[in-house]
Amino acid sequence: MAYSDKVLDHYNNPRNVGSFAKDDANVGTGVVGAPECGDVMKLQLKITDDGVIEDAKFKTFGCGSAIASSSYVTELVKGKKIDEAMAIKNTLIVKELNLPPVKIHCSVLAEDAIKAAISDWKKRRGAASPAAPADKAQQG
Amino acid sequence: MVECPSCGRRQEPHLTCASCAAPLGVELDCFEALSLPKRLAIEDEALERVYHDLSRRIHPDRYAQAPAGSRDASMRSTALLTRSYRTLRDPVSRGLYWLELRGQKLSDDNKSVPPEIADMVFEVQEQLAESREAKREHRAESADLAAGLEDRRVVLQTAMNGYQTALRGNFVMWDMDRQSQQELISELKLILSNIAYLRTLMRDVDHGLVELKAA
Known part of the structure:
Protein backbone atom coordinates (compact mmCIF):
# COMPACT_ATOMS: atom_id res chain seq x y z
CA MET A 1 0.00 0.00 0.00
CA ALA A 2 1.38 3.38 -0.98
CA TYR A 3 1.16 6.27 1.44
CA SER A 4 0.23 9.70 0.10
CA ASP A 5 2.87 12.43 0.00
CA LYS A 6 1.19 14.24 2.88
CA VAL A 7 1.27 11.14 5.09
CA LEU A 8 4.94 10.61 4.23
CA ASP A 9 5.72 14.25 4.98
CA HIS A 10 4.07 14.12 8.41
CA TYR A 11 5.60 10.71 9.09
CA ASN A 12 9.16 11.79 8.18
CA ASN A 13 8.88 15.25 9.75
CA PRO A 14 6.27 14.89 12.46
CA ARG A 15 5.16 18.26 13.90
CA ASN A 16 4.87 18.90 17.62
CA VAL A 17 6.18 15.61 18.95
CA GLY A 18 6.60 15.59 22.72
CA SER A 19 4.73 16.16 25.95
CA PHE A 20 3.62 18.87 28.35
CA ALA A 21 3.64 18.42 32.11
CA LYS A 22 0.58 16.27 32.81
CA ASP A 23 -0.35 18.13 35.99
CA ASP A 24 -0.40 21.61 34.39
CA ALA A 25 -3.97 22.91 34.94
CA ASN A 26 -4.04 24.29 31.40
CA VAL A 27 -3.12 20.98 29.81
CA GLY A 28 -5.62 18.34 28.75
CA THR A 29 -4.30 14.86 27.99
CA GLY A 30 -6.07 12.28 25.85
CA VAL A 31 -4.73 8.75 25.49
CA VAL A 32 -6.60 6.58 23.03
CA GLY A 33 -5.82 3.31 21.34
CA ALA A 34 -6.86 1.01 18.54
CA PRO A 35 -7.14 -2.40 20.21
CA GLU A 36 -7.27 -4.20 16.84
CA CYS A 37 -3.72 -3.22 15.98
CA GLY A 38 -2.31 -2.12 19.35
CA ASP A 39 -1.62 1.48 18.28
CA VAL A 40 -1.57 4.02 21.10
CA MET A 41 -1.89 7.79 20.65
CA LYS A 42 -1.36 10.50 23.26
CA LEU A 43 -2.50 14.03 22.44
CA GLN A 44 -1.96 16.95 24.81
CA LEU A 45 -3.56 20.35 24.36
CA LYS A 46 -2.54 23.53 26.15
CA ILE A 47 -5.72 25.55 26.52
CA THR A 48 -6.09 29.15 27.70
CA ASP A 49 -8.58 30.16 30.39
CA ASP A 50 -11.01 31.39 27.74
CA GLY A 51 -10.91 28.06 25.91
CA VAL A 52 -8.49 28.64 23.04
CA ILE A 53 -6.00 25.90 22.14
CA GLU A 54 -2.64 27.64 22.13
CA ASP A 55 -0.37 24.63 21.74
CA ALA A 56 -0.51 20.90 21.06
CA LYS A 57 1.86 17.99 21.38
CA PHE A 58 1.57 14.30 20.59
CA LYS A 59 3.26 10.96 20.97
CA THR A 60 2.01 8.10 18.87
CA PHE A 61 3.21 4.53 18.74
CA GLY A 62 1.77 2.90 15.68
CA CYS A 63 1.74 2.86 11.92
CA GLY A 64 2.65 5.74 9.60
CA SER A 65 -0.97 6.81 9.15
CA ALA A 66 -1.56 7.00 12.90
CA ILE A 67 1.56 9.15 13.34
CA ALA A 68 0.62 11.35 10.37
CA SER A 69 -2.99 11.74 11.59
CA SER A 70 -1.91 12.89 15.04
CA SER A 71 0.83 15.15 13.67
CA TYR A 72 -1.68 16.78 11.29
CA VAL A 73 -4.20 17.21 14.10
CA THR A 74 -1.73 19.11 16.30
CA GLU A 75 -1.37 21.66 13.50
CA LEU A 76 -5.08 21.74 12.83
CA VAL A 77 -6.25 22.49 16.38
CA LYS A 78 -3.77 25.24 17.23
CA GLY A 79 -5.57 28.58 17.57
CA LYS A 80 -9.01 26.96 17.55
CA LYS A 81 -11.60 27.36 20.29
CA ILE A 82 -12.40 24.11 22.09
CA ASP A 83 -15.89 23.81 20.60
CA GLU A 84 -14.44 24.24 17.12
CA ALA A 85 -11.90 21.53 17.89
CA MET A 86 -14.64 19.25 19.27
CA ALA A 87 -16.43 19.60 15.92
CA ILE A 88 -13.47 18.28 13.90
CA LYS A 89 -14.51 15.10 12.09
CA ASN A 90 -12.23 12.27 11.10
CA THR A 91 -13.44 12.66 7.49
CA LEU A 92 -11.52 15.93 7.30
CA ILE A 93 -8.32 14.11 8.30
CA VAL A 94 -9.02 11.33 5.77
CA LYS A 95 -9.52 13.90 3.02
CA GLU A 96 -6.52 16.04 3.95
CA LEU A 97 -4.10 13.11 4.24
CA ASN A 98 -5.75 11.07 1.51
CA LEU A 99 -5.92 7.99 3.76
CA PRO A 100 -6.86 4.67 2.15
CA PRO A 101 -9.95 2.82 3.52
CA VAL A 102 -7.89 0.40 5.64
CA LYS A 103 -6.35 3.35 7.49
CA ILE A 104 -9.54 5.28 8.23
CA HIS A 105 -9.47 3.98 11.82
CA CYS A 106 -6.28 6.03 12.35
CA SER A 107 -8.21 9.22 11.62
CA VAL A 108 -11.00 8.11 13.97
CA LEU A 109 -8.36 7.63 16.64
CA ALA A 110 -7.07 11.17 16.11
CA GLU A 111 -10.60 12.58 16.36
CA ASP A 112 -11.17 10.61 19.57
CA ALA A 113 -7.86 11.88 20.95
CA ILE A 114 -8.95 15.53 20.53
CA LYS A 115 -12.23 14.82 22.34
CA ALA A 116 -10.48 12.88 25.11
CA ALA A 117 -7.92 15.67 25.65
CA ILE A 118 -10.57 18.39 25.82
CA SER A 119 -12.78 16.46 28.24
CA ASP A 120 -9.74 15.78 30.40
CA TRP A 121 -9.01 19.54 30.45
CA LYS A 122 -12.63 20.33 31.38
CA LYS A 123 -12.71 17.68 34.08
CA ARG A 124 -9.43 18.79 35.62
CA ARG A 125 -10.38 22.45 35.62
CA GLY A 126 -13.66 21.55 37.27
CA ALA A 127 -11.76 19.64 39.94
CA ALA A 128 -9.09 22.34 40.35
CA SER A 129 -11.36 25.30 41.11
CA PRO A 130 -14.16 24.70 43.62
CA ALA A 131 -15.85 27.89 42.33
CA ALA A 132 -16.58 26.25 38.99
CA PRO A 133 -18.45 22.98 39.45
CA ALA A 134 -17.30 20.01 37.38
CA ASP A 135 -19.00 19.67 34.03
CA LYS A 136 -20.99 16.48 34.60
CA ALA A 137 -21.85 16.11 30.93
CA GLN A 138 -18.20 15.53 30.08
CA GLN A 139 -17.71 12.63 32.41
CA GLY A 140 -17.82 8.97 31.51
CA MET B 1 -32.71 -27.04 4.79
CA ASP B 90 -6.44 -20.00 20.72
CA PRO B 91 -8.31 -18.32 23.61
CA VAL B 92 -7.70 -14.82 22.21
CA SER B 93 -9.06 -15.61 18.76
CA ARG B 94 -11.92 -17.54 20.41
CA GLY B 95 -12.82 -14.45 22.44
CA LEU B 96 -12.64 -12.21 19.37
CA TYR B 97 -14.85 -14.65 17.47
CA TRP B 98 -17.33 -14.65 20.36
CA LEU B 99 -17.62 -10.87 20.04
CA GLU B 100 -18.04 -11.21 16.29
CA LEU B 101 -20.92 -13.70 16.77
CA ARG B 102 -22.60 -11.02 18.87
CA GLY B 103 -22.11 -8.39 16.18
CA GLN B 104 -19.53 -6.60 18.31
CA LYS B 105 -16.17 -5.17 17.34
CA LEU B 106 -13.29 -4.95 19.76
CA SER B 107 -12.96 -1.20 19.18
CA ASP B 108 -16.69 -0.39 19.68
CA ASP B 109 -16.92 1.89 22.76
CA ASN B 110 -13.43 0.79 23.62
CA LYS B 111 -10.99 3.47 22.51
CA SER B 112 -9.70 4.74 25.82
CA VAL B 113 -6.53 3.00 26.93
CA PRO B 114 -6.50 2.00 30.63
CA PRO B 115 -3.98 4.22 32.49
CA GLU B 116 -1.83 1.29 33.62
CA ILE B 117 -1.51 0.09 30.02
CA ALA B 118 -0.83 3.62 28.74
CA ASP B 119 1.92 4.13 31.34
CA MET B 120 3.48 0.83 30.37
CA VAL B 121 3.34 1.67 26.65
CA PHE B 122 5.06 5.03 27.11
CA GLU B 123 7.70 3.69 29.49
CA VAL B 124 8.60 0.78 27.23
CA GLN B 125 8.61 2.90 24.08
CA GLU B 126 10.93 5.43 25.72
CA GLN B 127 13.21 2.62 26.79
CA LEU B 128 13.23 1.37 23.20
CA ALA B 129 13.95 4.84 21.81
CA GLU B 130 16.87 5.15 24.21
CA SER B 131 18.33 1.81 23.19
CA ARG B 132 17.99 2.67 19.50
CA GLU B 133 19.87 5.90 20.13
CA ALA B 134 22.64 4.15 22.06
CA LYS B 135 22.97 1.65 19.27
CA ARG B 136 23.18 4.40 16.67
CA GLU B 137 25.88 6.20 18.60
CA HIS B 138 27.76 2.95 19.32
CA ARG B 139 27.69 3.74 23.01
CA ALA B 140 29.19 1.25 25.39
CA GLU B 141 26.13 0.74 27.58
CA SER B 142 24.21 -1.21 24.96
CA ALA B 143 24.82 -4.43 26.93
CA ASP B 144 23.11 -2.82 29.94
CA LEU B 145 20.29 -1.64 27.72
CA ALA B 146 19.84 -5.14 26.36
CA ALA B 147 19.68 -6.49 29.90
CA GLY B 148 17.10 -3.80 30.71
CA LEU B 149 15.00 -4.87 27.75
CA GLU B 150 15.29 -8.54 28.74
CA ASP B 151 14.03 -7.61 32.22
CA ARG B 152 11.21 -5.65 30.66
CA ARG B 153 10.32 -8.65 28.51
CA VAL B 154 9.87 -10.73 31.66
CA VAL B 155 7.64 -8.08 33.27
CA LEU B 156 5.49 -7.88 30.14
CA GLN B 157 5.22 -11.66 29.97
CA THR B 158 4.07 -11.76 33.60
CA ALA B 159 1.43 -9.13 32.84
CA MET B 160 0.39 -11.14 29.78
CA ASN B 161 0.01 -14.30 31.87
CA GLY B 162 -2.23 -12.33 34.23
CA TYR B 163 -4.49 -11.21 31.39
CA GLN B 164 -4.61 -14.74 29.97
CA THR B 165 -5.79 -15.97 33.37
CA ALA B 166 -8.37 -13.16 33.49
CA LEU B 167 -9.53 -14.22 30.03
CA ARG B 168 -10.11 -17.81 31.15
CA GLY B 169 -11.97 -16.46 34.20
CA ASN B 170 -14.22 -14.43 31.92
CA PHE B 171 -14.92 -17.52 29.76
CA VAL B 172 -16.06 -19.48 32.81
CA MET B 173 -18.31 -16.63 33.95
CA TRP B 174 -20.24 -16.75 30.66
CA ASP B 175 -21.45 -20.24 31.54
CA MET B 176 -22.26 -19.45 35.14
CA ASP B 177 -24.04 -16.14 34.90
CA ARG B 178 -26.18 -15.49 31.86
CA GLN B 179 -27.74 -12.39 33.44
CA SER B 180 -24.94 -9.88 33.08
CA GLN B 181 -23.94 -10.42 29.45
CA GLN B 182 -23.41 -6.71 28.89
CA GLU B 183 -20.87 -6.55 31.69
CA LEU B 184 -19.21 -9.74 30.52
CA ILE B 185 -18.89 -8.32 27.00
CA SER B 186 -17.30 -5.12 28.33
CA GLU B 187 -14.91 -7.13 30.48
CA LEU B 188 -14.06 -9.44 27.59
CA LYS B 189 -13.31 -6.44 25.35
CA LEU B 190 -11.14 -4.86 28.02
CA ILE B 191 -9.08 -8.02 28.57
CA LEU B 192 -8.71 -8.69 24.84
CA SER B 193 -7.61 -5.14 24.10
CA ASN B 194 -5.11 -5.16 26.97
CA ILE B 195 -3.70 -8.37 25.49
CA ALA B 196 -3.51 -6.68 22.07
CA TYR B 197 -1.62 -3.66 23.45
CA LEU B 198 0.74 -5.96 25.33
CA ARG B 199 1.33 -8.13 22.27
CA THR B 200 2.32 -5.07 20.26
CA LEU B 201 4.69 -3.97 23.03
CA MET B 202 6.27 -7.41 23.35
CA ARG B 203 6.75 -7.54 19.60
CA ASP B 204 8.44 -4.12 19.71
CA VAL B 205 10.68 -5.20 22.61
CA ASP B 206 11.68 -8.39 20.76
CA HIS B 207 12.43 -6.33 17.70
CA GLY B 208 14.49 -3.88 19.81
CA LEU B 209 16.47 -6.77 21.28
CA VAL B 210 17.24 -8.19 17.86
CA GLU B 211 18.46 -4.77 16.71
CA LEU B 212 20.60 -4.26 19.80
CA LYS B 213 22.23 -7.64 19.46
CA ALA B 214 22.85 -7.31 15.73
CA ALA B 215 26.48 -6.55 15.17
Missing part, protein backbone atom coordinates in the same frame (compact mmCIF):
# COMPACT_ATOMS: atom_id res chain seq x y z
CA VAL B 2 -29.87 -28.45 2.72
CA GLU B 3 -29.52 -31.51 0.55
CA CYS B 4 -26.83 -34.12 1.11
CA PRO B 5 -24.66 -34.24 -2.06
CA SER B 6 -24.03 -37.95 -1.44
CA CYS B 7 -27.47 -39.46 -0.59
CA GLY B 8 -29.82 -36.61 -1.45
CA ARG B 9 -31.57 -36.46 1.90
CA ARG B 10 -32.87 -33.01 2.89
CA GLN B 11 -32.02 -31.91 6.42
CA GLU B 12 -30.93 -29.09 8.73
CA PRO B 13 -27.36 -27.90 8.02
CA HIS B 14 -24.65 -29.85 9.89
CA LEU B 15 -21.10 -30.87 9.17
CA THR B 16 -22.13 -34.37 8.15
CA CYS B 17 -25.30 -36.01 6.83
CA ALA B 18 -27.68 -37.45 9.41
CA SER B 19 -28.36 -40.54 7.33
CA CYS B 20 -25.18 -41.38 5.33
CA ALA B 21 -22.58 -39.50 7.46
CA ALA B 22 -20.96 -37.92 4.38
CA PRO B 23 -19.87 -34.27 4.65
CA LEU B 24 -22.55 -31.79 3.58
CA GLY B 25 -20.13 -29.04 2.50
CA VAL B 26 -22.27 -26.22 3.94
CA GLU B 27 -21.18 -23.11 5.85
CA LEU B 28 -21.60 -23.23 9.63
CA ASP B 29 -20.31 -21.21 12.54
CA CYS B 30 -17.20 -22.50 14.29
CA PHE B 31 -19.08 -24.09 17.17
CA GLU B 32 -21.58 -25.81 14.87
CA ALA B 33 -18.77 -27.07 12.64
CA LEU B 34 -17.18 -28.85 15.60
CA SER B 35 -20.54 -29.97 17.08
CA LEU B 36 -19.71 -28.05 20.23
CA PRO B 37 -22.21 -26.25 22.44
CA LYS B 38 -21.85 -22.44 22.21
CA ARG B 39 -19.70 -22.11 25.30
CA LEU B 40 -16.50 -20.17 25.73
CA ALA B 41 -14.93 -22.49 28.25
CA ILE B 42 -13.55 -25.30 26.13
CA GLU B 43 -11.14 -28.00 27.27
CA ASP B 44 -8.12 -28.25 25.01
CA GLU B 45 -8.17 -32.06 24.96
CA ALA B 46 -11.87 -32.24 24.14
CA LEU B 47 -11.42 -29.78 21.27
CA GLU B 48 -8.43 -31.72 19.97
CA ARG B 49 -10.31 -35.03 20.13
CA VAL B 50 -13.44 -33.75 18.37
CA TYR B 51 -11.38 -32.09 15.66
CA HIS B 52 -9.29 -35.17 14.88
CA ASP B 53 -12.28 -37.47 14.98
CA LEU B 54 -14.35 -35.30 12.62
CA SER B 55 -11.51 -34.57 10.24
CA ARG B 56 -10.79 -38.28 9.86
CA ARG B 57 -14.42 -38.95 9.00
CA ILE B 58 -14.74 -36.26 6.33
CA HIS B 59 -11.18 -36.38 4.99
CA PRO B 60 -10.84 -35.75 1.22
CA ASP B 61 -8.79 -38.97 0.87
CA ARG B 62 -11.91 -40.95 1.75
CA TYR B 63 -13.84 -39.20 -1.02
CA ALA B 64 -11.13 -39.26 -3.67
CA GLN B 65 -13.10 -41.81 -5.77
CA ALA B 66 -16.55 -40.35 -4.95
CA PRO B 67 -18.72 -38.34 -7.39
CA ALA B 68 -17.69 -34.69 -7.82
CA GLY B 69 -20.46 -33.36 -5.53
CA SER B 70 -19.35 -35.48 -2.57
CA ARG B 71 -15.68 -34.77 -3.26
CA ASP B 72 -16.27 -30.98 -3.28
CA ALA B 73 -18.34 -31.23 -0.12
CA SER B 74 -15.52 -33.09 1.60
CA MET B 75 -13.02 -30.40 0.69
CA ARG B 76 -15.31 -27.54 1.73
CA SER B 77 -16.21 -29.17 5.04
CA THR B 78 -12.59 -30.02 5.80
CA ALA B 79 -11.55 -26.41 5.18
CA LEU B 80 -14.38 -25.18 7.42
CA LEU B 81 -13.47 -27.65 10.14
CA THR B 82 -9.80 -26.66 10.16
CA ARG B 83 -10.64 -22.95 10.14
CA SER B 84 -13.06 -23.47 13.04
CA TYR B 85 -10.55 -25.50 15.03
CA ARG B 86 -7.85 -22.84 14.62
CA THR B 87 -10.26 -20.06 15.59
CA LEU B 88 -11.40 -21.80 18.77
CA ARG B 89 -8.08 -23.33 19.80
